[in-house]
Amino acid sequence: MESIISTRGLTKKYNSFTSVNKLSINIKRGTIYGFLGPNGAGKSTTMKMLLGLTKPTSGKFRIDGKKMPEDRIEILREIGSFIESPSYYPNLTGRENLDIIRSILGLKKKDVEEVLELVGLSEFGDRLVKKYSLGMKQRLGLAGALIGKPPILILDEPTNGLDPAGIHEIRNLIKRLPKMYDCTIMISSHLLSEIELIADDIGILNHGRLLFEGSMEELKRTAKAQGIKDDNLEEMFLSMVNVDNYERMQRAVL
């Protein structure tokens, strides 16, 4: 299957610290790609590079055949995204906030109502966002990504700050999206247990390096080959990270 997002040797250095290290990932069209890694692994940094928020130190990537920074506007037109914390105009209502995004994207009025409904904010659409709870802001951020049904979604920990019922609801929503309309989703998380329920493929990142990329089945096989128990996937992910950390330490000692 053809990749809609592919990176080659993507690297981001902050001074001497390497946040993302020669990352090469492939995200297939029409799939959900779970981007997994512990805190500070470089997930957000990678996503920011894909969106043109930060410049890669080296390496390159293509999104739907287009390149940054030449085709920046074209790329951004195709991507709905949500990075780290929600962003909003506190002086506007939820509905007005989405209307700003709607007019920039040249969408129809009804797209705002549709997406408010989708994320469960219809009831609170006319409340000022500065009066929103954290979870409501998170939903609004998600709505800002989903509005107008963009062909690509880049979602950085979209369930952060939601209550258990909210996590469940949003997870199901995301899982349903590719069936609702034709789209590709890249979603980051700390928890394999969360990702395994929705993702077709996963990429595991640790200290900026890709430890694994492939389907869930392949992950299980790889784990078995490495002598890691596969009855608990979360444990498998953690031990993969631990093994990598251990090897890094060994290298550092030598």
Added chain:
Amino acid sequence: MIGLELKKEKRTGVTLVLFITGILGALYVLLNYSIRGDSLLAMPMKPMDILLTQLYGMIMVLNVFALIVATSLVYSMEYSGAAIKKMYILPISMCKVYMSKFLIIISMFLVSVVIQNTALLWIGKTELSKGEFEIVTLIAYTVYTFLTSLPVLSFMLMIALIFENMWVVLGVGVAGFLSGLALATSKTELLLIHPFIVMFKPATAMTSNVNVNTIIIALIETIAFLILGLVISQNKRID
């Protein structure tokens, strides 16, 4: 683009601040004249010079602070909820956003200046004797004070873009005002680089004569800060 910016500015009071400044300035003119009009006109100067220069000082102070507040508001709303972060990942040029903010503030400021000077026009028409009131002088002075205010507008918008903390922006504004005030009467031409001093210029003169050099400097500074602001808005990165 401007429509979009106006939508964003809802409830921030950006346009309101400038509009109210116009009204307050006009009220100040009317009140001041009704209280000390006679003693003002008794000064050994041309009546038109008295009318324009003696009242402008206070109006200018009002305008300086209105510009400081308005410029800091148009960017604080972008930063306070990190809305600008979302703007960066939407297909929109940050240059155009900056330009729209500039145009909105400059238009509202023009409205405010017109309101203030309408009050002067009214006094001139009703209080000065026929031969003394010169409409051309009033219009020229209005244009002059408007143009000499633009460097502060342009400079402060750039500052508001650069500093994400609104208090820093207000601090720079106040520092600019105070340092400008301290240096306003200095004869050194080089000091006209200071945008606030350009704005103070008409207020420190004893006549309502238009100084063409000051206008040229004002225009150059306005455009220079505008270009600088546009370049910064294009290259600024939010992490």
